[in-house]
Amino acid sequence: MAEKIEIQQVDRQLLNALQEDGRISNQDLAERAAMSASACWRRVKALEEGGVIERYTALVNPEAVGLEFHAMVHVVLSRHQAGHVENFIQAVMTRPEVLDCFATTGDSDYHLRIRCRDLAAYNAFLEEFMFSLEGVSTVKTNLILRQLKHETRLVV
CATH class of the missing domain: 1.10.10.10 (Winged helix-like DNA-binding domain superfamily/Winged helix DNA-binding domain)
Structure with missing residues (x-):
């Protein structure tokens, strides 16, 4: 920059x-x-x-291209070792299902916004990816029932 x-x-x-x-x-x-x-x-x-x-x-309208599943995923790491944190961040950055990843305060260390085809695709994401990451202690999922507001425009 x-x-x-x-x-x-x-x-x-x-x-x-x-x-x-x-x-x-x-x-x-x-x-x-x-x-x-x-x-x-x-x-x-x-x-x-x-x-x-x-x-x-x-x-792109997600539903128009078959991405029906929408969730917020709350992740807690077991230990905040530098290697676990760096590996988690690098791994999450490679996944197309992860639209947003936020490091936050509170009960969860990270909040991810996920979009994928359906529940089966999300289960595969969890089983094959999320649960295989070293240092991941807890993963909680909140399904997004409907999106009331989605804005990309910033007030400048």
Whole structure:
């Protein structure tokens, strides 16, 4: 990541527009921000290089592609040895079922948001992966019955 940049009002306009429509043309983006296309391109490039814009992506409807199972998984490690923690984190990072992984305070050490095909796929994830990780003491699953809000856009 490059040096940190100061976020100005024009940057907020650009970021809000890009979060609304990541496929917006540079010309349209420049018009929204009332700036020239070249200045807009330079500013977006600076936001990318400064690490403010991490990446561009398409949001996919999970149910439309057969990912019906959705759960929050709470993981407790048996011992907080550096090797166990590092191995757990590295292993979790490789699994496509894990959409989010948070290290937290409280009863659980980690909270994972999981998406997969169905209960059988989740059981395979548990048996073949989660329960085989050294240092994992407890795994608790909360099924997500319905998603009331899912937002990717940040208020900037």
